[in-house]
Amino acid sequence: MSDKQKTKPHRVVFVKGEHQWRFEWQDGEELGTVQVITEIAQSSETDFDWFDAAMVCHEMSKMSTKAA
Secondary structure, three states, rough: OHHHOOOEEEHHHHHHOOEEEEEEEOOHHHHHHHHHHHHHHHHHOOOOOOHHHHHHHHHHHHHHHHHH
């Protein structure tokens, strides 16, 4: 069995109005995922704001705490 089949990715789905964002990462990829979330929050092309980013990061941290 390959490593990808052994570990399921973590996933947060964030819904705001008609929009939906899906964030998926493996253990050890949290920093990169937070960087992507930051880029999305900085973008003026979406209605994903800093509060939304904080909520997603909070959910990520809860998942990491459970895994530890």
